[in-house]
Amino acid sequence: MALLGVLTPFVWDASATPPTATAATGTQSSSTFGAAAAGEQSGPWAEDGYRPRPGQWQPYVLAPTGRTVKPVSVLSADPRGGEIKGDPKAALGGGDSPVRLVSKGDRTLSPLLTLDFGKNVGGTVKVRVSGASETPPELHVCFSESQLYAAFDPEDNNGQAAHAPGCDTANIWNGYPGVPYTYDNDSHTLEIDPANLPATLTDTQLRGAFRYATLFLDGEGWVDVDGVSLDFGAVPKAENPAAYDGWFLSSDNELNKIWYAGAYTVQLNTWMSNTAKKWPYEPGEADHADAQVPHADPNEAVIFDGGKRDRIVWQGDLAVQAPVAYLSTDDVPAVENSLSSLAAQQLPDGYVPAASLVGQHNQNELRVYGEYVTWFIHNLYTHWLYTGDQEYVERWWPQLTRATAWLEGVRADDPKGLISFQEVGSCGHYGYSDCGHETYINALYARNLEQMARLARVTGHKADASGYASRAAAVKDAINEELWDEETGAYRLSREIPGAYPQDANATAVLTGVADDEQATRALDYLRRNSWGPYGAYTVSPSTPNASIRPFYEPLPSWFETSARLEATDSSGEVDNSALDLMRTFWGHQLSQDPGSTFWEKADPSGNPGIKQFTSLAHGWASGPTVALTTQVLGVQPTGPGYSSYAIVPNTGDLTWAQGEVPTPHGNISASWRAGRDGVVLKATAPSGTVGRLAVPTRGERVSVTLDGRTVWDGSRAVGGARASSDGEFVYVDAVGAGHHVLRSHLG
Numbered sequence: 001m002a003l004l005g006v007l008t009p010f011v012w013d014a015s016a017t018p019p020t021a022t023a024a025t026g027t028q029s030s031s032t033f034g035a036a037a038a039g040e041q042s043g044p045w046a047e048d049g050y051r052p053r054p055g056q057w058q059p060y061v062l063a064p065t066g067r068t069v070k071p072v073s074v075l076s077a078d079p080r081g082g083e084i085k086g087d088p089k090a091a092l093g094g095g096d097s098p099v100r101l102v103s104k105g106d107r108t109l110s111p112l113l114t115l116d117f118g119k120n121v122g123g124t125v126k127v128r129v130s131g132a133s134e135t136p137p138e139l140h141v142c143f144s145e146s147q148l149y150a151a152f153d154p155e156d157n158n159g160q161a162a163h164a165p166g167c168d169t170a171n172i173w174n175g176y177p178g179v180p181y182t183y184d185n186d187s188h189t190l191e192i193d194p195a196n197l198p199a200t201l202t203d204t205q206l207r208g209a210f211r212y213a214t215l216f217l218d219g220e221g222w223v224d225v226d227g228v229s230l231d232f233g234a235v236p237k238a239e240n241p242a243a244y245d246g247w248f249l250s251s252d253n254e255l256n257k258i259w260y261a262g263a264y265t266v267q268l269n270t271w272m273s274n275t276a277k278k279w280p281y282e283p284g285e286a287d288h289a290d291a292q293v294p295h296a297d298p299n300e301a302v303i304f305d306g307g308k309r310d311r312i313v314w315q316g317d318l319a320v321q322a323p324v325a326y327l328s329t330d331d332v333p334a335v336e337n338s339l340s341s342l343a344a345q346q347l348p349d350g351y352v353p354a355a356s357l358v359g360q361h362n363q364n365e366l367r368v369y370g371e372y373v374t375w376f377i378h379n380l381y382t383h384w385l386y387t388g389d390q391e392y393v394e395r396w397w398p399q400l401t402r403a404t405a406w407l408e409g410v411r412a413d414d415p416k417g418l419i420s421f422q423e424v425g426s427c428g429h430y431g432y433s434d435c436g437h438e439t440y441i442n443a444l445y446a447r448n449l450e451q452m453a454r455l456a457r458v459t460g461h462k463a464d465a466s467g468y469a470s471r472a473a474a475v476k477d478a479i480n481e482e483l484w485d486e487e488t489g490a491y492r493l494s495r496e497i498p499g500a501y502p503q504d505a506n507a508t509a510v511l512t513g514v515a516d517d518e519q520a521t522r523a524l525d526y527l528r529r530n531s532w533g534p535y536g537a538y539t540v541s542p543s544t545p546n547a548s549i550r551p552f553y554e555p556l557p558s559w560f561e562t563s564a565r566l567e568a569t570d571s572s573g574e575v576d577n578s579a580l581d582l583m584r585t586f587w588g589h590q591l592s593q594d595p596g597s598t599f600w601e602k603a604d605p606s607g608n609p610g611i612k613q614f615t616s617l618a619h620g621w622a623s624g625p626t627v628a629l630t631t632q633v634l635g636v637q638p639t640g641p642g643y644s645s646y647a648i649v650p651n652t653g654d655l656t657w658a659q660g661e662v663p664t665p666h667g668n669i670s671a672s673w674r675a676g677r678d679g680v681v682l683k684a685t686a687p688s689g690t691v692g693r694l695a696v697p698t699r700g701e702r703v704s705v706t707l708d709g710r711t712v713w714d715g716s717r718a719v720g721g722a723r724a725s726s727d728g729e730f731v732y733v734d735a736v737g738a739g740h741h742v743l744r745s746h747l748g
Contacts, residue, residue, distance in 0.1 A: 050253050054659060054672075057249045060256050062119055062264040062597050063241035069123070069230040071115035075147070075212060081109030082217070088113055091215070093227035098130045100224050103137050103217035107184075110137075110217040112152070112165055115228055119597035120145055120618050122208045122268050122307045123233035127190055127215070130198040130224045137219035140187040141203065142166035143210035145308060146594035149613035150212055157181055157613045166214025169613040170207075170308045171287060172279050172361065177612045186287050187216075192223065205288045206233050206275060209268055209307030209618040211595040235270045235329065237301055245330040245668070248629050250658040255580065255629060258587045262626030263328035265598040266321045268307040269620045270334050273341070274298055277311040278359035293356045295344035301334040302341065305355075306601060306616030312356040313338045314621075315375040316430065320559060321620040322379060323627045326386045330663035336392065339379055343396045350406030352376040352399070354428070370410070370419075370426030373403050374444040381451035388642020388665050394459050401464075404452055407445055408471070417478040418442050418495070430556060431504065431539045432549050436494030439483045439505035439514075446475040447512040458641070476514045489522035491515075493540070493549070500549050502540040503531055507560035510568060520568045527561060528578060535607040536586025537561055542605075552610055553603035558586050559624025566632040566651050580633075580653045583625045590622075599623055636662045636671050639693070643669065647693040648684050649730060666690050679703060679745035688738045695730040696745040703745040705731045 043059045044050045070093060077088040083102040090099040091113060103110045125141050142164050144150035149168040151160035157169055160181040167186040175181035190201040217223060235241045248259045278291035289311055296302050296313075303325065304310070305317040318338055325331045346352045347366075354372035355362055380400060384393045393400075411419045419442050421427045422435035449472035456465040483492045483505070490501040491509050506523040509515040515523055530541040531551070537558050538551035565579035589607055590600050599622035602610030609615035631637045635650035643664035650658065652675045659672035667687030673696075674681050680696045696705060705713035705724065712722035713731045723734040733743060 044253055044257060052249060052251060052253050052256055054249065054657065057247045057256075057660075058242075060249075060260040061242045061244060062260055063235070063267055064232050065240050065242045067232050069117065069121055069232045071213065071228055072118040073116045075114040075116040076112070077114075078112045078152075080111055081105060082111040084111045084113065091115060091225050091228050093128070093229070095226060098224035098226035100222050101215065101217055102222040103220055105220060107140070107165065107216055107218040108162055110165075112214055112216050113225070114150070114166055114212055114214040117211055117213070117230065120209050120211050120264075120268060120307075120595040121230055121232060122206065122210065122618075124203045124206045124231045125188070125190075125213060126200050126202050126229045126231065127225060128198065128200045128227035129192060130226050132192050132194050132197060132223045133221035134194060135221055136192045136194055136223060137217040137221040139190045139192055139201070139223055140164075140216050140218060141190065142187045142214040142216065143170075143207045144168040144212045144214070145210055145598075145617040146609075147212065148594060148608070149615075150214065151181075151613070160186070160613070165216055166212065168308075171277075171281055172309070174281070174283075176614055183284055185281055185285060188287060200227075202231075205286075205290070206271075207287075208234075208271070208275075208289060208304075208309075208311055209598070209616070211597075233271065233275075234307065235267045235301070235331070236272050237331070237333065238329065241267060244328050245663040246327045246630070246661050248626075248634060248658070248660040250629070250633070251656040252580075254584055254588050254591075255625075255633075255655075257591060258583055258625045259629045261587075261591055261597055261599060262324055262623030265618050265623045266303065266324040266620050266626075267329065268598060268618045269304045269321065270301050270325075270331060271304060271307075271311075272298075273300060273302045273337060275311065276304070276356060276358045277309060279310075279361035280359070291358050293341050293358060296341035296356075297337050300337040301331070302338040303334050303620060305621065306619045308616050308618065309614075310355070310616075312358050312362065313341055314355045315342060315352070315372040315379060316354070316556065317619075317621040318342075318379050319375050319382070319621070320556070320624050320627065322382060323386065323631075324620070324623045327627065327630045327662060332387055335383060339383060340396075342376065343380070343399045346399050346402065350402035350404075350409075351426075352403050365428070367424070367426050368428035370421035370424060371429060371441055371444070373407055374441070374448050376403055377448040377451060378444070381455060384455065384641055385638050386642070388640075388644060390458060390641065393455060397455075397459055397461070400452065400455070404448060404468070407448070411445070411475070416482055416495075417474055418482060419445055420494075431502070431552075431554055432493075434494055434497060436496030437482065438494040439479055439491040440493075440502070440508050442475055442479050442483075443505070443508040443512045443514050446472050446479070446514060449475065450513075479509065479514050480519075484519065488526065489519075490526040491523060497546055497549070500540055500544045500546055501526060501530070502549075502557075503527060503537055503554075503561055504539070504557040507557060507564040510564035511560060517568075520564070524561075524565055524568055524578070532582075533605065535589045535603060537582055538605070552605055553586060553607070555586075555599060555602065555619070555622035555624065558582065559622075559628065562625065563628050563632060566628060577653045579628070579651070580655075583628070587622075587625050630660060630662060634658045634660045634671055635673075635695070636660070636669055638664075642666070643690055645691050645693075646686070647695070648682065649693070649695040649732075650680070650682065650697065652680065652697060664690070677747075679747050681745075682743040683741070684736075684743070685740040686736075686738050690738055692736040693732055693734050694736050694741065694743045695732045696743055697730055698726065698728065698745070700728075701747050703731060703747055705733070706744050706746070707733050707736070708741055
């Protein structure tokens with residue numbers, strides 16, 4: 001939206017598509033953003049038809065290079081019942097004279113000056129005030145992640161505009177969709193001392209995620225403003241937030257932007273552990289984010305679920321956020337602090353609460369989410385796999401065994417051997433309300449048991465490993481016996497609701513190895529035919545007869561489906577782009593909307609944020625493509641603890657090349673591949689202390705393969721003593737030592 005005239009009323013069409021991060025107007029006011037600075041006229045975030053160039057990944061980074069960030073433009077200047085004197089762009093700083101905001105009454109008559117930071121940011125706002133009336137009005141700052149839910153018109157956000165104009169809703173329950181907004185608990189007040197002006201006023205409270213900041217006044221008087229900035233508070237331990245340890249780049253500009261938006265989303269959720277939100281607020285209480293996460297190290301950061309809200313640590317969100325952190329910023333301390341804080345909350349019977357117990361709201365949900373106990377086990381296993389920190393796993397081994405025992409105790413109540421959380425009252429679910437024997441929950445548990453079997457072997461509990469492994473097989477058998485619908489070719493939601501075939505059930509059955517190759521193919525085909533909509537993949541088919549199971553777009557199971565499609569075996573030779581198409585459709589849609597730089601908590605069937613103004617638009621569990629693009633498209637995955645062994649198995653799809661680096665405890669692994677008419681060339685460099693499996697796709701053709709110029713596969717068998725094999729989809733070469741290697745396939 002262009003800068004409005006100084007005395008032109010604010011006009012905004014709520015039906016219009018919000019501008020993206022590339023549509024900001026005005027002058028560039030800060031050099032602290034990385035090469036992807038909003039307001040730039042070239043580069044991947046601003047240039048139509050931008051073509052990625054090998055090695056040029058830094059222009060995609062959205063994080064700032066320093067801690068001072070300035071707005072890039074004035075979005076709007078609306079005098080309403082007051083006046084705006086001077087050029088509103090003076091608020092961007094660097095001008096010869098300030099802009100004067102004049103109020104002739106309370107906040108309902110105040111002028112509104114809205115500044116655009118060009119992308120989602122977070123921290124504490126600073127406003128330079130050069131002068132004010134003898135008795136100045138209160139100066140407030142309102143925040144919003146998008147224009148769509150910035151409350152400017154009286155009906156916006158259930159009446160929020162009358163109390164906090166320009167804000168979206170970050171606090172529970174005042175202003176939750178469908179709940180009247182009755183008092184201002186979202187704007188922040190900056191105290192003006194007229195005897196000490198000019199002065200830079202610093203907000204006493206942070207705001208975790210916003211793109212737009214609106215200045216307004218409460219009371220008669222005037223205030224002169226000649227600069228606004230932000231102390232960027234996310235990733236507090238990083239001297240340079242834009243200095244990534246890992247990176248990804250490919251021939252597809254949109255997929256590249258998706259990778260970096262995911263990484264930045266997790267960065268915007270990484271804060272010091274004493275900046276949580278303690279809910280519920282008392283009526284009239286102002287916004288604040290200054291609670292300590294229980295059991296977390298107060299000197300270290302944690303990773304919250306969302307920057308705006310909830311601002312607590314959640315088990316399920318960490319399942320996505322932790323791998324993103326490992327693969328981009330390598331922020332292992334923040335992951336460990338988060339995991340430890342949750343592990344320390346375990347209850348005596350083994351149940352692990354889903355989220356940080358900050359405030360009464362979270363205490364009230366103490367035993368709601370049985371599903372998240374499975375994520376607790378998964379997260380500690382994943383941490384061991386990526387970091388190789390066996391000491392950390394051994395520290396929490398008693399908690400792992402008790403959590404597994406709690407889940408097993410729930411399963412033991414079912415004669416068919418499946419978990420249901422009905423009797424223990426822990427049926428909370430991210431997507432739908434079902435206390436039945438779900439495919440999704442039981443598939444996650446089967447994976448937990450396999451993970452525990454592997455951990456038992458390395459922690460000195462080998463005698464327990466076989467028991468975990470045998471129970472895993474039993475759970476998988478029970479899922480296939482009870483929940484696979486052979487006629488439909490898909491997994492049922494649950495035993496109790498057999499007529500629904502949701503996304504999470506079918507994707508996790510593939511990912512966890514519950515489904516065999518034929519079942520995986522049929523299940524994913526069912527989802528593609530029945531559950532895809534204009535903005536991505538629905539949680540359940542719109543044709544589902546059960547009226548209580550409504551379709552919408554959810555990023556967590558959409559990541560499951562994306563990953564399952566990349567993992568599913570296909571030796572037909574046909575290039576399967578369904579996973580890349582899903583990324584481009586669902587996550588690409590989010591980047592085409594406000595704030596155009598981070599990913600959403602959820603979306604409704606119309607493609608809008610799923611819980612309206614309350615939706616977090618920088619929500620870490622939506623960052624799954626960052627993981628999939630590195631581990632499954634570039635193809636670099638740990639197979640042994642801390643990448644002591646690793647695999648590089650690229651999924652090329654319709655891409656012509658990809659490259660990147662992955663941080664490991666031994667040093668970075670570098671990988672690149674290029675697909676051409678004659679085959680695929682994979683180049684890899686790995687540090688000492690690692691051993692790898694390298695692979696190239698066959699695309700259904702007979703291929704010969706060379707490693708460092710020596711033939712290791714002649715089209716049908718290994719030669720020259722090489723440890724090479726093929727499953728029809730790839731040719732693999734094992735026991736590849738440290739150093740630089742080139743694996744090349746040759747068609748014909």
